[in-house]
Amino acid sequence: MNAIPLSRRAVVFCGLSATGALVIGVPADARAAMQPAAMADGTNPAKEMTAFLVIEPDNTVTIRVPHAEMGQGTSTALAMLVAEELECDWAKVRVEYASANRNARADGKLYGRMQTVGSSGLRTSVAMMQQAGASARERLRLAAADHWKIDPADCAIASGKCVHKASNRSLDYGALAAAAAAVQLPAEPAIKTPDKYRLVGKWTPRLDTAAKLDGSAKFGLDAQVPGMVYAAVWSAPVFGGALKSVDDTALKDLRGIVGVVKLKDAVVVVADRYWRARKGLDALKVEWDAAGYGGVDSDGLNLAYREALDKPMAAAEKKGDAQAALAAPGAKLVEAVYEAPFLSHSPMEPMNCTVALAPDRADVWVSTQAPMAVLQMAAKEAGLKPEQVYVHNAFVGGGFGRRGGAHDELVQAIAVAKQVGKPVKLIWSREQDMRRDRYRPQAAVRFRAALDDAGKPQAFQARIAVGSLLRGGNGPQEVQASEPMATECIQNSFYAFPARDIGVLLKNSHVPVSFWRGVGSSQNGFFMESFMDELAHAAGQDPYQYRRALLAERPDALGVIDALAKQSDWGQPLPKGRGRGIAILEAYGSVSGQVVEVTVPQDGKLKIDRVTCVLDPYHVANPNTVAQQMEGAVIMGLTAALWGEITIKGGAPVEGNFNTYRMARMADTPPRIDVHLVPSGGSKWGGVGEPGLGPLAPALANAVFAATGKRVRRLPLKHADLTWA
C-alpha cells in the first residue's frame, strides 16, 4: 500500500473557513457495498406485507423494530409482541431495524419517534407492535377465505397457517402474504388480553444471541465502506475550549497520512488505516485555549453545589405547610446533605461514526439510540434534506443514554468527510470517549424531615442543586423552572408525607451533562432511600417496616417490598460486621427494590455477598431479558456506587481510561444476584432498562450502615472510611 504523498495534504489542511466548501462524491463502487445484511435498511416495500412485516414464501417472518438494540433485549421483546398477535411460528421470526429514512419520508407517522431512551422502547411501542401483528393476522385470514371462497368466519389460524376445518385445507402464511398485503380491513382487529398470551411472558432466548457469539454481529464500529479512510480525533482538553495551533511537521515521515483537519475544538488526523491516524495524532504538537475554565476543579465545584443549597430555588412540589411542621416545637428533626459526582457512560463501544457523502445523499453508519435525531443532524451538517440521509443503525455496543442524540462524533465525521472527499470512519479513542462524554450531572441535596412521637414523618423537605440536562452545559444560571429529571424519586414520592416542600436549582457548569442510565433516579434514588433509612433509624424502627407503613396506599409498592423482605431473608440476624440494606423506588413506570447484603470486616474492606432484586413492571414481555436488565443494573450500579467519579482538574476531566475509571469485573461480582419479577397487571407497561439502577447504591450504603454504623452520604463509597472497632 502506498502512502499518499504529503503534498496532497495541503488540499485538506483547511481551517474552519473551508468547512462545508468541499463536498466530493462517493466513489461509484462504494454504493454497492453499503448495505451489509446485518445493517439492512428495511426499505424494500415491494415484498413487504406492511411496513412492520415481511413474510417470505418460506414462512420466514421479518419484523421491523423501531427501537435500537443496545443489549436491553427490546428487539426480541417487540418481536414477541408482534408474533403473539400474528400467531406465527416463533422459530421463523427474525428482526431488522425499521428505516429512519422511510419514517422521515412519512413525516414520522410510520414508526413514531424511534427513540430508545427512558426505558421506553417497549412501553411506547407496545400498542403499535401488537396492532401490527393483529392486523397482519386478520388480513392473512381474509386472504385465505377469499382464496377458498369461504365465509371468513370459517377460516381459523393455527401457528403460521390459515385453516379451513370443514374442507381440511390449510395454507401457510408464506403462500398468502402477497394477497394479504392487498387486503383492506374494514376495522382493526382487537388485540389479545393477557390471559390469552402463549409467547409473551415466557422466558425466551434472545434472537440476537447467536450473532454475538461468533463475531458476525455488526456494530457501528464494524461498518466497511470501500475507499474509506480513517480518522482519529483529539479534542480540546477543557470543555468549551478551542484549538489554537497545530504543528504537524512530524507527520511528514509517517506512512499513510491523508491529511490533518482542524475543527473549532478538535484536531483530526486522517489516514489510510486507523492505527496510522492514531500514530499521526500522537506526533502532532497542539496548543489549546481553555476558554477561561482552566481554573475549575472538583473541589471548587463540590463547594459550589453545597453552597447552592442555600440559594433561592424553584418550587417543584408544595403540599401542606412543611415549614410550619419543621418549626413545630417538639418535632424531631432529621437533616442530611448528600452528594454525587459526575459519571461517565463509558459504553464498551467507543463513540464512532462512518459517513459517505454524495451531492444528493448521505449515508451514516452509527450506533445510535436515536436514528431520527441522527438523520436531522446529518442533514443539517451535510446540507441535505432529511429524506436524503440514510442512517444505518447497527447493534449498539452499549448506550446507557450516551447515544441518545448528542452525537458529536457524527458532526465531526461529516466535517472531515467534506474536507477529504472520501468516506470516513471516525473513531474516538477510549480517552476521547471518557473525556468528551456528557456526564451524569454532579448533584447535592439537603433533606429535612420532621417526625412525630411515633416516628412518622409529618414534613419532608428537599433542596436539590443539580445540572439541567435540557440545558446540557453552561448557560444562564438564573433560577428557572424545574425539570423532571432533576427531581425524579424525590418529587411526588410514593411515601405518605403529609407535608412536602421540594425546591430545585438547576445549576450547570462548563462540564456538559446528559442522560445517564436511570437519569435522576440513579443519584436521587441514592439520596432519597439513604435518607429514608436515616428516618427509620431516627424513629428507632426497622427500615423495611418503616417504609412499609408509609406505602399503605400503594399495593404495587407493598407487593415489591414484601417480596423483597421475604426473598432476601430480611430480619434473619447477622453478626456485627455484616448487614443488609433495603431500598425501593418508582422509576420509568415500574416499582423496583433491592436488598444488598454485605460483610465489612474491621479493616473496612467491603465485600458484597448478595443482592436481591424485585421488580414490578406490571407486565413482562420476556422474563429472560428483564432479568438480564436487573442483573446488569446491579453491576453498573456497583461500579457507580463504589468507584464512579469523573474529577475535574484545570477545567478538564482527569480520568480517561479504565485504569483510572474503575469498572466492576468478574471478581467484583456478588456471588448471588437473585431477580424476582412480580408483574401486577393493569393497563400500563413499565420500563425495565433503568429501574434497576437506582436502588443499588442506597441499598448498599444502608447495608454498610447496618454492618458498621457508618452512614455514607457522598458517592462514590471509595471515599468513605469503613473501618470500625
Added chain:
Amino acid sequence: MITLTVNGKRHDLDVEADAPLLWVLRDELGLTGTKFGCGIAQCGACTVQVDGKPVRSCVTPAGSVKGPITTIEGLSAGLKHPVQQAWLAEDVPQCGYCQSGQIMAAAALLAATPNPTDADIDAKLTNICRCGTYPRIRKAVHRAAAALAKGART
C-alpha cells in the same frame, strides 16, 4: 512485510511491525469480530488467542506475533465450541460488544484449566462487560466445563 497465520490461513501483509494486531485483524483482514475497547489492555474486548493463549491484541505489535492466531471467527464452525454452546444456553450477551473477547478468554481458560473454580474464573476472566453479564458468564463457564468433562470437543 509481516506474516501472520490467522484461523489457519497464512497472510503476508505489507504493514509496519509495530502496527497493533487488533487493527491489522480488523482493517487489513476484515475480521471485525475482535473489538476495540480501551487500547491499553485494560478491558479485554480485543482478546484473541496466540498459540491458544489469551492475548490483548490492542497492545500486541503485529510483527511480534510468531504463533498461530485464533480470532472469534475461527473458534469453531457453527458455534460448536463448548464455550459458545454454553453462552447460547445461558443466553449470556446483552449488547454483545465485549463478548468476542469474553469467549476467547474463557476458551483459553478452559483449555488450560478444564474445571476452573470460581476463584480461577475471578483471576483469569478480567475482561470488562459494561452491561454486567458476569453472573451469566460464570454460569456459562461452569456449564462449558461440565460439557468438557462429559467429552465435548473444543
